[in-house]
Amino acid sequence: MAEATPPTPRSRIFSGMQPSGEAHLGNYLGALRQWVQHQEEHDCFFCIVDQHALTGGVSPDALPARVFDLAVSFLAVGLDPEESVIFVQSDVQEHTELAWLLNAVTPVGDLERMTQYKDKSQRLESIPAGLLNYPILQAADILLYRADRVPVGEDQLQHLELAREIARRWNSRFGEVFPEPRPILSRAGRIMGLDGDAKMSKSLDNTVRILAESDEVHRRVRTAVTDPQRVRRDDPGRPEVCNVYTLHKHFTDPERLPDIAAQCRAGTRGCVDCKAILADSITEHFEPVRERARELAATPGRVREILEAGAERARAEAAETMGRVREAMGLDWRSASP
Ligand code: ADP
Numbered sequence: 001m002a003e004a005t006p007p008t009p010r011s012r013i014f015s016g017m018q019p020s021g022e023a024h025l026g027n028y029l030g031a032l033r034q035w036v037q038h039q040e041e042h043d044c045f046f047c048i049v050d051q052h053a054l055t056g057g058v059s060p061d062a063l064p065a066r067v068f069d070l071a072v073s074f075l076a077v078g079l080d081p082e083e084s085v086i087f088v089q090s091d092v093q094e095h096t097e098l099a100w101l102l103n104a105v106t107p108v109g110d111l112e113r114m115t116q117y118k119d120k121s122q123r124l125e126s127i128p129a130g131l132l133n134y135p136i137l138q139a140a141d142i143l144l145y146r147a148d149r150v151p152v153g154e155d156q157l158q159h160l161e162l163a164r165e166i167a168r169r170w171n172s173r174f175g176e177v178f179p180e181p182r183p184i185l186s187r188a189g190r191i192m193g194l195d196g197d198a199k200m201s202k203s204l205d206n207t208v209r210i211l212a213e214s215d216e217v218h219r220r221v222r223t224a225v226t227d228p229q230r231v232r233r234d235d236p237g238r239p240e241v242c243n244v245y246t247l248h249k250h251f252t253d254p255e256r257l258p259d260i261a262a263q264c265r266a267g268t269r270g271c272v273d274c275k276a277i278l279a280d281s282i283t284e285h286f287e288p289v290r291e292r293a294r295e296l297a298a299t300p301g302r303v304r305e306i307l308e309a310g311a312e313r314a315r316a317e318a319a320e321t322m323g324r325v326r327e328a329m330g331l332d333w334r335s336a337s338p
Helices: 025-041 050-056 063-077 094-103 108-112 115-122 129-143 154-174 214-222 243-251 254-266 271-285 287-298 300-328
Strands: 012-017 043-048 085-088 149-152 182-185
Touching: 012 025, 012 129, 025 043, 025 063, 025 149, 025 243, 043 063, 043 300, 050 063, 050 129, 063 085, 063 287, 063 300, 085 300, 094 129, 094 300, 108 115, 108 129, 108 154, 115 129, 115 154, 129 154, 149 154, 154 182, 214 271, 243 254, 243 271, 254 271, 271 287, 287 300
Parallel strands: 012 043, 012 149, 043 085, 149 182
Antiparallel strands: none
């Protein structure tokens, strides 16, 4: 595995997110918050990967709104279209072209041993080829922009390692075009869902949306599972095993944490109160984000313009890479001398 050393200044960074609805706390802590920080020091490409969503069987009626909602989340948390290239994957056709070309250097065996493929395909009667080839499109997303750094969660490290192998194989066969992309591992680790036993994920209904209003945040957080040993209100609790306390560490004023932990351990504050404090902290943390999201939702034309402009910048970069790739792979038949 490539070492996850800190990126050098002005690395080129690519990261993508599927448009599976509005972002939740896991997306924010595990990805978006760090993306916002990266854009100050690096050249960043942030992509809404709508073509990846197709392998999950998303409905054509739902997809456009999901892309729009995720764009609003991106911009509302502080991704800045002046600093970064923010765009939608299907607006740059070279993603799928490069994916096809990378098929040529990717053994099927490598794809079949991907854990995510094994997990997801097990649950299906008929496995779409796109599910198997998913990591090739992911490699294309990254390599198309010759990105050298990719912020990822741990679950994506295996795919990124495959992208590195694909780049290595392609370069050794056709010439040096692609840097081998290295991970920037998310500092937040895996954020657990409100159920307390699986990662927070849209598909599990265990999330808190970052754009949720106060009453929704309170309603959701109230359902969070806490220390299972704490049955009665005044039982002593263990903050170190409690997911609510983990979330406090991310969202509550650090000066309040020692008291919250001590009162939990002593059984002097019940979980219901503790969750209400957390819900208030979350609501407060995202207040400016919600405010920006409201403004953006009221000016959809502006959001579209940003995505169009991002796509234009992305296409220019993609065209340059693909010129070199097509030539290296012998796809410039016009250059043949009779
Ligand atoms: P979901 O599982 O909700 O569909 P995605 O798989 O689309 O989320 O993830 C998008 C990004 O958010 C990825 O970078 C992923 O690593 C990060 N992410 C998603 N859920 C979590 C989580 N529970 N903890 C940490 N990071 C997460």
